[in-house]
Every structure is written in structure tokens, then in C-alpha cells.
Amino acid sequence: MNFEFSEDAELLREQARGFLQQNCPPSAVRAVLDGEQSYDAALTAKIAEMGWNAAVIPEEHGGLGLSYYELCVIAEELGRAAAPVPFSSSVYVATEALLAAGSDAQKAEWLPKLAAGEAIGTFAFAEAAGQRSDLGTRLANGKLSGVKLPVPDVDAADFAVVLTGGDGGSLALVDLKGSGVQAEPVRMVDFTRGHSRVTFDGADAEALGASGQGNATVDRLLDRAAVLFAWEQVGGADAALEQAREYAMGRYAFGRPIASYQAIKHKLANMYVKNTLARSNCYYGAWALDTNAPDLPLAAATARVAGIEAYHFASKENIQTHGGMGFTWEFDCQFHYRRSRLLAANIGSLNLWQDKLVSALEQSSAA
Amino acid sequence: MDFEDSKEEAAFRAEARAWLEANVPAKDEWAHLGEVEAAKLWQKRKYDAGWACIRWPKEYGGRGGDAIQQVIWGQEESKFTTPPSVFAIGQGMAAPTLMAYATEEQKARFLPKLASGEEIWCQLFSEPAGGSDLAALRTKSEKDGDDWVINGQKIWTSGAHYSDFGILVTRSDPTVAKHKGLTYFFLDMKSPGVEIKPIKQISGGANFNEVYFTDVRIPDGQRLGAVGQGWQVALTTLMNERASIGAGGMPVNVKNTMALAQRVQLNGRPAIEDGNVRAKLAQWHVQEAGLKYTSYRTMTAMSRGQTPGPENSIGKLVGAPKAQDMAAFCMDLMEESGAIWDPALSEEAGIFQLCYMSSPGLRIAGGTDEIMANIIAERVLGLPQDMRADKGIPFNEVPTGSS
Numbered sequence: 001m002n003f004e005f006s007e008d009a010e011l012l013r014e015q016a017r018g019f020l021q022q023n024c025p026p027s028a029v030r031a032v033l034d035g036e037q038s039y040d041a042a043l044t045a046k047i048a049e050m051g052w053n054a055a056v057i058p059e060e061h062g063g064l065g066l067s068y069y070e071l072c073v074i075a076e077e078l079g080r081a082a083a084p085v086p087f088s089s090s091v092y093v094a095t096e097a098l099l100a101a102g103s104d105a106q107k108a109e110w111l112p113k114l115a116a117g118e119a120i121g122t123f124a125f126a127e128a129a130g131q132r133s134d135l136g137t138r139l140a141n142g143k144l145s146g147v148k149l150p151v152p153d154v155d156a157a158d159f160a161v162v163l164t165g166g167d168g169g170s171l172a173l174v175d176l177k178g179s180g181v182q183a184e185p186v187r188m189v190d191f192t193r194g195h196s197r198v199t200f201d202g203a204d205a206e207a208l209g210a211s212g213q214g215n216a217t218v219d220r221l222l223d224r225a226a227v228l229f230a231w232e233q234v235g236g237a238d239a240a241l242e243q244a245r246e247y248a249m250g251r252y253a254f255g256r257p258i259a260s261y262q263a264i265k266h267k268l269a270n271m272y273v274k275n276t277l278a279r280s281n282c283y284y285g286a287w288a289l290d291t292n293a294p295d296l297p298l299a300a301a302t303a304r305v306a307g308i309e310a311y312h313f314a315s316k317e318n319i320q321t322h323g324g325m326g327f328t329w330e331f332d333c334q335f336h337y338r339r340s341r342l343l344a345a346n347i348g349s350l351n352l353w354q355d356k357l358v359s360a361l362e363q364s365s366a367a
Numbered sequence: 368m369d370f371e372d373s374k375e376e377a378a379f380r381a382e383a384r385a386w387l388e389a390n391v392p393a394k395d396e397w398a399h400l401g402e403v404e405a406a407k408l409w410q411k412r413k414y415d416a417g418w419a420c421i422r423w424p425k426e427y428g429g430r431g432g433d434a435i436q437q438v439i440w441g442q443e444e445s446k447f448t449t450p451p452s453v454f455a456i457g458q459g460m461a462a463p464t465l466m467a468y469a470t471e472e473q474k475a476r477f478l479p480k481l482a483s484g485e486e487i488w489c490q491l492f493s494e495p496a497g498g499s500d501l502a503a504l505r506t507k508s509e510k511d512g513d514d515w516v517i518n519g520q521k522i523w524t525s526g527a528h529y530s531d532f533g534i535l536v537t538r539s540d541p542t543v544a545k546h547k548g549l550t551y552f553f554l555d556m557k558s559p560g561v562e563i564k565p566i567k568q569i570s571g572g573a574n575f576n577e578v579y580f581t582d583v584r585i586p587d588g589q590r591l592g593a594v595g596q597g598w599q600v601a602l603t604t605l606m607n608e609r610a611s612i613g614a615g616g617m618p619v620n621v622k623n624t625m626a627l628a629q630r631v632q633l634n635g636r637p638a639i640e641d642g643n644v645r646a647k648l649a650q651w652h653v654q655e656a657g658l659k660y661t662s663y664r665t666m667t668a669m670s671r672g673q674t675p676g677p678e679n680s681i682g683k684l685v686g687a688p689k690a691q692d693m694a695a696f697c698m699d700l701m702e703e704s705g706a707i708w709d710p711a712l713s714e715e716a717g718i719f720q721l722c723y724m725s726s727p728g729l730r731i732a733g734g735t736d737e738i739m740a741n742i743i744a745e746r747v748l749g750l751p752q753d754m755r756a757d758k759g760i761p762f763n764e765v766p767t768g769s770s
Contacts, residue, residue: 001370002369002670003370004668005368248750257751264750265745269741269743269748273685277658277661280658280659281653281656284660301649302652305649357648358645358652361652365626
């Protein structure tokens with residue numbers, strides 16, 4: 001039994017945590033929260049310099065060819081820091097889409113730039129609340145038309161991977177800087193992660209993968225992304241627990257630290273339990289992702305459901321532990337409350353993933 | 368990451384499996400025996416071949432193995448149907464305490480017979496007025512010549528009725544603070560003045576007893592640790608309890624709950640198609656898989672020579688309430704039939720009903736849910752202990768309730 005990260009991965013974790021403490025302190029998150037920018041461009045550039053964007057891109061395309069364990073470790077640390085960067089859209093989804101469905105030419109064009117941080121990608125799958133099929137966006141004769149909402153990281157991104165409708169769905173690759181693309185910022189629950197409504201009006205685009213394979217490709221992509229987002233959720237949930245712990249130790253009421261009251265102790269113990277179950281499920285997710293195991297759909301759904309629930313619980317109970325101060329703009333508790341909700345929604349909700357989880361269980365019990 | 372044994376672990380597993388295949392008694396060899404006789408038959412066979420008490424030193428009747436070998440042995444043994452053990456408390460809790468505090472002579476006398484199953488031990492800790500607050504126990508010990516005289520009552524003593532010996536915590540000095548006036552002994556359960564009464568549980572079983580002591584004499588040589596040091600000795604015992612009571616396999620789990628949901632109908636369709644049913648199954652799978660992979664991480668740490676710590680409390684804290692909730696949920700799935708508890712009429716011979724009626728005990732035994740949460744809060748997260756109204760006060764001046 002060797003169910004632990006390698007020493008190399010642990011070393012990377014230490015390095016990543018130190019780097020983010022230095023370059024993404026709470027003041028950096030707050031600068032995006034309060035400011036006009038939709039992301040931290042300087043931090044985004046530094047992360048690219050660290051080579052994190054290149055982690056799992058094969059060496060032949062200018063990447064580092066590391067394992068997904070290393071990427072999971074990075075994801076956890078980005079989640080812990082609530083980093084206001086487009087990393088997840090570019091690395092967990094757009095890069096993976098090119099690796100999974102890109103032609104040789106598309107890979108040759110984009111992967112080296114993605115690895116070097118010269119290009120940022122994003123994804124545009126959603127169109128309207130509750131709508132997961134019969135999408136209105138279409139690609140015809142190299143022209144893309146339709147409206148996507150919400151689309152993350154449009155300000156930072158050079159291109160987007162777009163899911164279009166029609167039988168089986170199809171994927172398109174579109175240059176976001178080209179003509180026929182109009183983006184309006186959308187106010188989100190999480191102010192630290194920019195999102196837009198994007199209108200494509202005959203924008204130049206090319207097919208990514210075969211026509212009619214889009215939905216199936218996205219299903220596989222989201223399984224992979226779910227594991228990485230779950231690691232961000234676990235990192236964020238741990239940070240929320242740590243915030244709550246620190247505050248409870250220092251805050252006195254009725255002559256003693258509130259951390260000595262069982263009502264608070266049991267609340268924090270519950271956070272620890274949910275975080276531990278989520279983390280252990282994420283370990284299995286990391287293994288399934290790295291080995292591309294047949295069990296990946298179940299492992300991914302389990303990690304995501306656990307990650308959503310742990311982060312939701314930790315972030316809301318962190319505010320509760322802080323009392324009224326936790327509800328103020330001045331306190332940082334809001335970072336994780338906002339981020340946990342964004343990550344609970346971004347690639348499909350708890351309801352959807354619980355259903356996927358049970359479907360995977362049904363399949364494995366029928367096999 | 369991988370799920371493979373190391374080379375040494377694989378060799379140990381193969382050796383264990385080969386021995387088990389050749390030596391596990393067939394069911395008809397022990398089905399006619401009583402619980403204790405059957406357990407002794409199997410334990411003796413393991414002992415004679417050197418497979419009893421994997422981690423104990425060989426001189427005490429063990430195998431001299433390490434923690435990971437103990438886990439591997441447990442995994443392999445559980446793949447066979449063997450007589451249920453009655454030795455867990457003696458081997459898992461009394462023995463480590465004896466190893467730490469008994470004389471060499473006593474170790475040589477008692478440990479091999481514990482390993483071989485010839486002698487069974489019980490644990491006399493909890494009292495009517497001292498459960499979660501164990502140190503509030505009142506059973507009195509008074510020095511009389513070279514003996515101690517014991518008077519009082521213990522409760523929740525598993526297996527007292529078939530035990531040969533017991534480990535016992537008593538109050539030797541009620542005039543000092545709660546934790547300071549305790550003294551720890553072991554005694555012969557056949558001693559004059561020991562009276563054992565079974566406690567009938569809501570599940571119908573009677574695994575526990577009340578044990579009454581009336582002028583029971585224990586030689587001073589059977590004291591473990593110094594007079595007044597009983598609490599420190601008891602902590603040694605309890606640390607081993609937490610290590611030995613894990614999540615275990617619960618009788619109601621995602622697998623049989625899902626199978627039930629596939630068999631029964633809800634609103635005219637298979638219940639498994641219902642969104643609420645699916646959501647619940649998903650949440651329980653998250654807990655079940657989360658515990659499984661947490662145990663894999665623990666095993667990895669153990670195979671690297673680390674000792675599992677208080678974070679292990681998570682297994683029982685999650686597993687026991689989950690079993691209770693799932694049992695109730697499964698009974699709901701059966702509609703009116705859910706309340707039937709007749710093995711001939713109930714789904715899967717009534718295991719859901721049995722689990723429903725047994726699970727309240729699981730949430731209490733070996734540390735209640737609330738105590739487990741305290742352990743995580745205090746010993747894992749480092750939060751301060753709750754204020755104690757009895758702190759520093761002589762025990763005989765501490766306020767008590769009506770019981």
C-alpha cells in the first residue's frame with residue numbers, strides 16, 4: 001500500500017505554499033475583490049513563470065510532462081490561497097480539451113504557448129440555468145454564433161473551448177480576440193473570479209474534435225476537471241477551518257476562549273471530519289486521474305460531491321464561528337464563502353454530480 | 368500511488384493466506400459449540416502455529432510482527448468464516464496495560480494464556496455515575512494488610528460472565544481531586560464477593576453486564592502502577608481501545624442499500640430512480656469511500672513505521688451514525704413492511720431492523736459521538752478542554768446528581 005504523494009510532490013507543495021504566501025496573501029485577493037480588475041494579472045504571470053501551467057503538458061509540446069499528482073498539489077494550494085487567477089479554466093479545462101480532442105495542428109499551435117504562459121484558454125459550456133442539452137450555439141462553415149453565459153476568465157483568455165448544440169453536441173475553438181466576439185462582464189457571487197456573457201456573432205472558429213462528439217468529450221473532460229477542482233475545494237475548506245480555529249482560540253466570551261465551548265469544538269470537529277473524508281476521496285480521485293482508471297467517473301463524482309459539501313460547510317461555519325465580524329466586508333471569511341459557491345456551480349451542481357455518482361455505482365454493480 | 372503490498376508485505380500476506388486456507392476450521396467443526404468454546408478452539412489453533420497476537424513479542428506468545436502485518440493478518444482472516452473472537456478486550460486492552468505495568472513474573476504467567484485464548488479478560492471501568500466522565504468512578508478500594516478490599520459497582524462490562532480475569536479502576540482516596548485518587552488492579556473474576564448480572568439491551572441481546580463487588584479482596588501484588596496513579600494506567604488501556612475499535616464493516620452499507628432500492632418501488636417506479644434516494648446514496652458513498660481511503664492513508668503511514676493517532680476517531684464517529692441513518696432509510700424504503708422484524712418476512716432476514724436496533728449502542732460504546740468529537744477537537748485540532756466544574760476539588764466534595 002502506497003497511498004501517499006511522492007516526496008517530489010510534497011516538495012512541490014511546500015514550494016507552492018511558500019510562493020503563494022508571498023505572492024497571493026489575503027491582500028492580493030482583496031485587491032481584486034475591491035478593484036476594477038477581474039483577476040490578478042501579475043500573479044498569473046508569475047505562476048506561468050513557475051511552470052505550473054506546463055505541469056502536465058507533454059515535453060514534446062513544450063511542457064514539463066509531470067504527473068497529475070503534481071497538478072493536484074498545485075490545485076490544493078491555489079484553493080487554499082483563494083487565488084484570483086484564470087489557472088483552472090486554462091489548465092484543468094482548456095488545456096485538457098486540446099490534449100483530449102485537439103488535432104496535431106491545434107496541439108502544435110496552442111500547447112507550447114499554454115505551457116509557456118503566453119496563451120490562456122478558457123471554456124464556454126453553459127448557456128442558461130438548468131440547461132444542459134439543446135444548446136443554441138452553433139458552428140457552421142467556420143463561423144460561431146450564439147450566446148454563452150457565464151463564461152469564466154474571458155478578460156484573461158486568448159481562446160475559448162465552446163460547446164455547441166446539435167445532435168451529440170460539438171466543440172469549437174474560438175479566438176476570443178477576433179471579430180464577432182462581444183463580452184460583457186457579469187457580476188458573480190465571487191467577485192474575485194471574472195465572468196462574462198459572451199455573444200458570438202459569426203466569429204471565426206474551428207471544430208475541436210469530431211462533430212457530434214462534443215457532449216461525450218465534455219463528460220470526460222469534466223470528470224478530469226472535477227478531481228482538480230475538488231483539490232481546490234479541499235484546500236479552501238482547510239483554509240476556512242484554519243481561519244475558524246485561529247479566531248476561536250483568540251476570541252474570548254464569558255471569560256474564556258470560545259474554542260473551549262463544545263458547541264464550537266464540535267462544529268470545528270465536523271469541519272475536520274468532512275474535510276478529511278473529502279481529502280481521502282480526492283486522493284483516490286488523483287490516482288484515478290493520473291492512471292486514467294476505468295473507475296475515474298465514480299472517483300471524480302465522489303471527490304466532487306465530497307469537495308462541494310466540505311467547502312460549503314467549512315466556509316459557512318467559518319463565518320458563523322466569527323460571529324458578526326465574519327459578516328463584515330473587512331474580514332476575509334467572505335473569500336471562501338464566495339469561492340465555495342462558485343466552485344459548487346462551475347462544472348455542474350451537487351444534484352448533477354450526486355446523480356452521476358449513483359449512475360457510476362449502478363454501472364459498476366451491473367458489471 | 369498504488370495499492371500494492373511491498374515485497375515483504377506480499378510475502379507475509381501469502382504466508383498468512385496459505386496457513387488460513389489450510390487451517391481455518393470448517394463450520395461443522397464448531398457450529399455445535401458454544402460461543403466461548405468455538406472461539407477458544409480457533410484461537411488455540413492460531414497460537415500453536417504462531418499466528419496469535421501478531422504484534423506481541425514472541426516471549427509472550429505473539430509473533431513479533433509489526434503493525435502493518437497485524438492489519439494484513441486481519442484483512443486475510445476476515446475473508447474466512449471463523450468463530451467470532453471473545454478475546455478483543457483481553458488481548459487489545461488488558462495485555463498492553465500488563466506489558467506496561469505488570470512484573471516480569473506476572474507477564475510470563477498471564478500473557479501467553481491471553482494469547483492462546485485459554486484465559487479471557489474483561490474490563491471493569493465504567494460505572495453508573497462514570498461513563499464519558501470515567502474518572503468520576505466511585506468503586507471503593509481500601510488497604511487492609513497486604514490486601515485491598517473492593518466495594519462498589521461496575522457496568523457495561525462486556526463478557527464479564529465468561530471472563531477469568533478483569534482489569535479494574537477504583538477510587539482509593541476520595542479526599543483528593545478526581546483524577547488523583549484512583550488505583551488500578553487486576554483480579555480473578557471468581558473471587559468471593561463478585562456478582563455478575565447481565566443487562567438486556569434494546570436490540571434483544573445481552574452482551575454487557577453489571578458487576579457488583581462486596582468486600583472483594585485483591586492482593587496488593589495485583590496492583591498495576593502506584594497507588595493514586597490509576598488514571599495514568601487507565602489512559603494506557605484507553606489508547607489501545609481507540610486503536611482497536613475502528614469503523615469496522617457495518618451490516619448496512621451502500622451496497623445492500625442500493626440493492627434494496629433497486630428491488631423496491633417508490634411512486635410506481637424502482638426507488639433507485641428517485642432523486643432523493645440517489646442523493647442520499649451519493650452522500651453515504653462519500654462517507655464510506657472517504658473512510659476506506661482514509662484507512663488506506665493510515666495503512667500507508669503504518670507501513671512507513673508511524674503509529675495511528677487520535678485522528679483515527681473519525682471511523683467510529685462517521686460510521687456509527689451512518690449505519691443508524693441508513694438502517695432507518697432502508698426501513699422507509701420498505702413502506703409499511705419496514706417496521707416488520709421477523710427474519711422470515713423481512714428483507715435480507717431482518718438485517719436492516721437489527722442494525723436499526725443495534726446502532727444506538729455503536730454510537731455510545733468505546734466513546735460516544737460527542738466524546739469522539741471532543742477528541743478530534745482537543746487532540747487533533749488542539750482546542751482547549753472545556754471548563755470543568757470539578758477541577759481541583761476533592762472528589763467527595765464534587766456535586767453529584769440523583770443517581
